[in-house]
Amino acid sequence: xxxxxxxxxxxxxxxxxxxxxxxxxxxxxxxxxxxxxxxxxxxxxxxxxxxxxxxxxxxxxxxxxxxxxxx
Amino acid sequence: xxxxxxxxxxxxxxxxxxxxxxxxxxxxxxxxxxxxxxxxxxxxxxxxxxxxxxxxxxxxxxxxxxxxxxxxxxxxxxxxxxxxxxxxxxxxxxxxxxxxxxxxxxxxxxxxxxxxxxxxxxxxxxxxxxxxxxxxxxxxxxxxxxxxxxxxxxxxxxxxxxxxxxxxxxxxxxxxxxxxxxxxxxxxxxxxxxxxxxxxxxxxxxxxxxxxxxxxxxxxxxxxxxxxxxxxxxxxxxxxxxxxxxxxxxxxxxxxxxxxxxxxxxxxxxxxxxxxxxxxxxxxxxxxxxxxxxxxxxxxxxxxxxxxxxxxxxxxx
Numbered sequence: 001x002x003x004x005x006x007x008x009x010x011x012x013x014x015x016x017x018x019x020x021x022x023x024x025x026x027x028x029x030x031x032x033x034x035x036x037x038x039x040x041x042x043x044x045x046x047x048x049x050x051x052x053x054x055x056x057x058x059x060x061x062x063x064x065x066x067x068x069x070x071x
Numbered sequence: 072x073x074x075x076x077x078x079x080x081x082x083x084x085x086x087x088x089x090x091x092x093x094x095x096x097x098x099x100x101x102x103x104x105x106x107x108x109x110x111x112x113x114x115x116x117x118x119x120x121x122x123x124x125x126x127x128x129x130x131x132x133x134x135x136x137x138x139x140x141x142x143x144x145x146x147x148x149x150x151x152x153x154x155x156x157x158x159x160x161x162x163x164x165x166x167x168x169x170x171x172x173x174x175x176x177x178x179x180x181x182x183x184x185x186x187x188x189x190x191x192x193x194x195x196x197x198x199x200x201x202x203x204x205x206x207x208x209x210x211x212x213x214x215x216x217x218x219x220x221x222x223x224x225x226x227x228x229x230x231x232x233x234x235x236x237x238x239x240x241x242x243x244x245x246x247x248x249x250x251x252x253x254x255x256x257x258x259x260x261x262x263x264x265x266x267x268x269x270x271x272x273x274x275x276x277x278x279x280x281x282x283x284x285x286x287x288x289x290x291x292x293x294x295x296x297x298x299x300x301x302x303x304x305x306x307x308x309x310x311x312x313x314x315x316x317x318x319x320x321x322x323x324x325x326x327x328x329x330x331x332x333x334x335x336x337x338x339x340x341x342x343x344x345x346x347x348x349x350x351x352x353x354x355x356x357x358x359x360x361x362x363x364x365x366x367x368x369x370x371x372x373x374x375x376x377x378x379x380x381x382x383x384x385x386x387x388x
Contacts, residue, residue, distance in 0.1 A: 052369045056324070059331030066338065070080050 007065045014061025021054035077179070077196045078338055082268040083259045085183075099178075100265030103168045138163060138371075145375050151290075155378050158282055162275065163371040166266055170333055170363030173264020174356060179337065182260035196258055266333045266366075269326060276325030279374040280318055287381035295381070321377065325370065332366045 029047035033040045082094035110131075118128045138160045142152050172178070180196045265271045287295040299315050301307040336359040344352045 048365060049369060049372060052365050056328040056331070059335060060327055062335050063327055063331040066080060066334070070078055 003068060007068050010061050010065045010068065014064070015058045018054045018058040021057070022051050025050050025054060077258055077260070078341055080334070082263055082270070085259060085261060094268070095182075095260055095263040096265050096268035096271060099172065099262045100169060100271060102262075103165070103172050103265060107164060107168055134164075135160065141372070142375060145372075145379055151379070151382060154286065154289075155375060158378075159371045159375050162279070162374055163367050166275070166329065166370055167364055167367035169265040169271075170367060171360065173262075173267055173333065173337065174340075174359055174363065178262045178264065179260045179341070181262070182258055185257045185259060194258070196260065264333055264337065266329055267337050269330045272329040273322070273326040275329070275370070276322040279325060279370075279377070280322050282374070283318075283377045283381045286378050290382035291384055294384070325373070329366055329370055332362055336362055 025047055029043050032043050036043075082096035084092045085095050085098060086093040114127055114131045118124070118131075124132050139152065139156055142156045142159055146152050146155060182194060182196065183190050183192045184194045284295075287298075299311045301311045340352060340355055340359065343355050
């Protein structure tokens with residue numbers, strides 16, 4: 001049971017940062033698209049790339065959680 | 072966790088050739104490499120000098136051109152582009168093909184069941200069988216005891232035959248699963264996406280970082296090492312140590328990012344298809360195709376940026 005708690009805790013705490021990061025990224029990107037709709041394609045590509053980096057932090061937490069759960 | 076769900080964080084050995092253990096992820100990445108090499112050879116042999124390429128040549132010219140455009144947009148330098156492009160393109164193609172190959176039907180669901188008595192080939196994963204359908208099929212299909220030659224029969228080309236075979240395998244596997252529940256029977260899939268194995272991604276990360284050092288030394292000469300070993304003042308010395316550590320952190324970061332994304336996708340698909348067999352997993356497959364591409368792009372892009380950073384002299388700015 002403490003193992004399950006650890007898994008839930010890792011995921012819960014580990015996803016706070018990336019969630020805020022992705023939120024900021026998307027909000028700024030949408031702002032930029034609103035100001036300059038012609039650059040939407042380029043902004044979108046870079047936004048997705050940045051999101052993948054922010055998401056990677058959550059993935060690290062997920063890897064730790066999976067290792068705790070299955071190994 | 073549900074008892075029937077088959078999730079393994081590491082790749083499992085499927086064969087042993089002269090002491091060399093072949094795991095299912097190595098097997099799959101060899102298949103992917105073969106496919107890529109064959110495609111490249113076919114395109115090379117069939118391509119002609121023309122201003123209007125058609126078919127396969129057109130597709131490959133488009134891929135190569137867009138990748139070259141990506142590299143050029145970062146380096147802004149013809150010579151560097153020529154240096155970096157082969158590696159960046161290889162990273163992208165290998166990772167993208169591997170990620171997408173791992174989403175094909177049969178990956179992680181077809182394998183063999185290892186029991187103390189022996190190995191049964193061409194079985195379905197225990198978690199992939201619905202009990203009700205297996206029972207219904209068991210009522211329809213006569214009980215023929217050809218369990219042992221199952222390995223050869225999956226190659227039958229007629230659709231109905233395959234379905235029948237698969238059904239029988241499902242039924243057999245289910246029966247055997249019940250029988251062997253307390254004998255320690257173990258299911259091992261034949262295929263596993265190459266990038267869903269930490270060894271593959273770690274190898275790719277190490278290759279990328281070693282190449283970074285290589286390009287740094289090639290373009291800047293020995294002055295590249297000033298980045299790590301700088302005795303001009305104590306602060307720069309300390310920064311050099313941090314730079315050295317950050318190179319190792321980059322390897323770990325590369326490896327875990329790719330492995331985590333692909334493996335998490337596999338777990339997600341396994342769990343979703345375990346909960347609801349049809350319709351519901353479809354959007355997740357779409358998501359995984361997208362993630363597979365994005366991660367390949369991220370790996371290639373990040374390697375490219377590191378290569379480019381290593382070739383820029385620090386004295387200039």
